Amino acid sequence: MIFSVRDISKQFTVHFGDQANNSFSMEYHGMGTRSWASMLTVKAFVELTGKNHQEEAKPFFPLIAAEEPEAHLHPNAQRTLYKQLIASNGQIxxxxxxxxxxxxxxxxxxxxxxxxxxxxxxxxxxxxxPAEDKRKLQREVIHSRGELLFSKAIVLSEGETEEQSLPQLFTKYFGDNEFSMGINFIGVSGSGAKYRPFLSFAHDFNIPVFVFSDGEINTTKELKKNYDKIFGETDIDNSPNITILDRTDFEGYLFDSGFEESIENAIVKIDGTDAIDKWINKKQGTQEKSRKTDQPPCETCKQPIFDSSLRDYSYPDGRKKAMLEILDAKKPRYAQAVTEQLCKLDSDKLPPKIIELFEKIKVGRIL
Structure with missing residues (x-):
């Protein structure tokens, strides 16, 4: 049996309201309430039919198919209707x-x-x-980013900077918004295992997935480890779905690729024309953040060896070093400003790795 609001109204009149003395015929309600009421009416009809079959000792297993019952309902009403529907007997x-x-x-x-x-x-x-992988999939993807269920392609990156920048650069390059093409850009807030719930989700639902990754050795090693777990042995350096920066992070890559002027303009826009000079004067000679070296662990305590030197901006690349430190200190703060500077460039003048990513999406997504 197939029911619609019109079909139901031909047989009897349904009144809907909070109280019996404060109800209206269904045609006087909005589309959301009418849709909800029709679903509950069908549910009540099925329950009544089931009761009759039970009394007559006849088998009865209803199958209810609801097409987009969420139409015209706000999110909490959608959730309530869903719970009401799945409480029905039979299969929904x-x-x-x-x-x-x-x-x-x-x-x-x-x-x-x-x-x-x-x-x-x-x-x-x-x-x-495994149970832990299911939990992460539920928390990181289905519950937090349910829109990915309807994606035509997913683009993953490590951090907030890329998540802010890539969609705008995509629009600049293709002349259209990513969402109008069904593409979602996601920052996974880390690397390595952080990718796995999204990769697993895309693999199982057969959604094209692309990765834009930093290029540090440990980062690429962890990316390959987790990518291989989902898609099998993969040459990530030559994959049509993976773009890896040249042994650096996103900000470092922009400097290495000749976009120092764009970054400096972004810092000046946010902090003023003397911001970089102030940073240099304040930080010159101070202790840098400790970094793990490639030396063997300490023979006595077996701990890794770290190195921490003093800042020195007097050499030729000192100003570049200062700008990198400024960006690293508050990446999200400068992400939009840097993106705006890059968007002032012609499409074919965007950073090469960005263009490489977009061309891979174009081929893999068939744009």
């Missing part, structure tokens, strides 16, 4: 574009439908993941 199938509903479902209950050349494909999450 809900098609939805709501991340709020999807976040309430068990991982084993989620199915993603996609159109492929051979027809409609049905994908589901790996139910055999």
């Amino acid at each position: 199938i809900i098609s939805t574009h709501s991340p709020y509903l999807a976040a309430l479902a068990n991982q084993s209950e989620l199915r993603a439908l996609s159109i492929a050349s051979q027809g409609v494909c049905v994908n589901q999450l790996n139910v055999n993941l």
Whole structure:
């Protein structure tokens, strides 16, 4: 049986309200309330039918299919309706574009439908993941970023700077917003294992996923380790889905690629024309942050060897060093300003690794 609001109203009149003496016929309510009321009416009808079958000792197993029941409902109303529907007897199938509903479902209950050349494909999450991996998948992806369920491509990066910059540079390069193309840019707030919930999610739901990674040795080592766990042995240096910076982080790469002027203009815009000189005068001769060396561990205590030298800005690259320290001190603060400076450039003058990433997305996503 297929029900609609119009079909139900032909058989009887449904009044909906908070109290019996304060209710109105369904046609006088808004679309959200009408949709909700129709769902509850169907639910009540199924329960009544089930009761009749039980009294007559007849088998009865209802199958309720609801098409986008969240339409016209605010998030909390969507959640309430979902809980009411799944409390019904039988099997409930809900098609939805709501991340709020999807976040309430068990991982084993989620199915993603996609159109492929051979027809409609049905994908589901790996139910055999370890409990901790399932928890991270639920917390980091499904609960926090439910919109990824409806992505046509996902782009992962390490930090907040890239998460702010890449979408705007994408718009600059392609002349259109990333969301209008169904693409989501996500900062995973770290590296290595931080990628894994997103990679696992994209793999299971057959969503193209791209990685824009810092290039430090340990970072790339951890990226490969976690990427291989999901996608199998991969040459990450030559992967069509992975872009790795040249042995540095995003800010360092911009300096190494000749965008020092753009960064300096961004710092000046935020802190004033003398900000860099003030930093140099204040920090000259002070202790730098300790850094782990490549030396063998201490023979006595077996601890790693760290090195900490004094800051010196007098050499030719001293001003560059000062600007890097300024950016590292408060990366999110300068991310937007740096991005604005880069967006002033022609599209073909953007940093080469950025263009490389976008071209890989263009090919892999078939833009």
